[in-house]
Amino acid sequence: MTNLSINDISKISNCEVINLNSEDIKFSGIAPLDRADKNQISFLINDKYLNDVYHTNAGAIICSKKAAELFKEKVANCLIICDNPHVTLAKISQIFFKPTHPFNGISDHAIIDKSAEIHPSATIFPFVFIGPGARIGAHSVIYSNCFIGAASTIGEDCILYPNVVLREGCRIGNRCILNPGVVVGGDGFGFAADINENVKIPQIGGVFIEDDVEIGANSTIDRGAMSDTKIGRQTKIDNLVMVAHNVVIGELCFIAGQVGIAGSTTVGNKVVMAGQVGVSGHVKIGDKAMLTAQSGISKNIPSEQIWGGSPARPFKEYTAHLATLNKIVKQTNKKSS
Known part of the structure; x- marks a missing residue:
């Protein structure tokens, strides 16, 4: 478990900190104002929760400068003052809540073509298929039942949760997250209509997903026609x-x-x-x-x-x-x- 002092938080978030009565406290997580204890950091993003500031047990509160002016003389909590409390909350939350995975390494039960390139630090769960010429970057995690098509590439620090399909010739950048059931590179809906038939147009393009993209469960990104x-x-x-x-x-x-x-x-x-x-x-x-x-x-x-x-x-x-x-x-x- 990550434990951080208020000085650690100040350095990480690049925010102003006032009222250091709790400087020696080691913070272990984030919680809402009405549920936080002295070892947790809370936040004021919506003004309708302003009254909760006066009753919270939180050791520190993330807030805007405008909000801090209203209560900084009336509370004993540390205040983490920033221009955008929502963004600061998100960044600090990432420190406490890093994704963990129940498996490490490259499973012997994965099917991996000999020509695929997998970084030694990547994690490949059992029952993954990785096709010819595919490449998996450093620290990326591929969960069970994922399909990685031929010549597709996955960058560094990506997570592909179970049942993701990445078809042939598709590219994913760094730090991308694909949630369960995502399909990237399925055929586009391309047909030429004739009197008695609908003629399929081969979909020979791919999909290019840049860095830090997140795709939700069961979403589909079709490959290009050309x-x-x-x-x-x-x-x-x-x-x-x-x-x-x-x-x-x-x-x-x-x-x-x-x-x-x-x-x-x-x-x-x-x-x-x-x-x-x-x-x-x-x-x-x-x-x-x-x-x-x-x-x-x-x-x-x-x-x-x-x-x-x-x-x-x-x-x-x-x-x-x-x-x-x-x-x-x-x-x-x-x-x-």
Whole structure:
């Protein structure tokens, strides 16, 4: 178990620390304000929990400078003061809660082609299949029942949880996490329709996933038809998301559960898609756009705009439309009653 002093926390987080009455305490973890004890660090991210600060047993509290001004003279806790308490909480949490794995080494029960290159520090669980020419980087962990196709590459410090499929010719960067059931590199939905048949178009591209990407359980990233499908660094994809062939997603995006993105769509950087957004093919979504839940996107979305509805429209227009519709419904109900 990791134990850190308040001075350790200060150095690691690069935050201001005041009120060092608890300097000798060794902190062992993180807990909410109403549950923390003196050996735990707590946090104030939402102002509605401000009153809990005065009653908490936490040894230290992560908070903003503005919040600290409200109570720093009234509490005996150490205060870890920062510009973004949520980010600081995440970084400190990573110190206390590192992933552990119940197996180390390369299992004799894995099926590994002789031409595959596996770093000696990697962990390969029993019943993994690794195809010809595949490469696994340092400290990466591949859980049971994963399939790594021929000539695919996995970078350093990655985790592939059980039942992940990484098909042939796909590339994953460093520090990526693929949760159970993820399929990377399945065939794109490409067919040419004739009068009496649907002719399959070979999907000869791959998938390129950059560093620090996380993909949720049972999500699918299809391989490109001719060129690669791409996911930019630090993009986070939720469970049950479908990304079609030749989609290009930028950096630092958040894509929530049950989103579907059709083929050859381009998504900019720092885009947020809420749950069940549907995006048609060959559209462009600008940087920092935000798409609200269940939006149906059928045309290009400008940068830094919020859109909602199906078909989607600028959010103010969408909410005005809903308000008008609700007013009409109420008036109709009154007349009918």
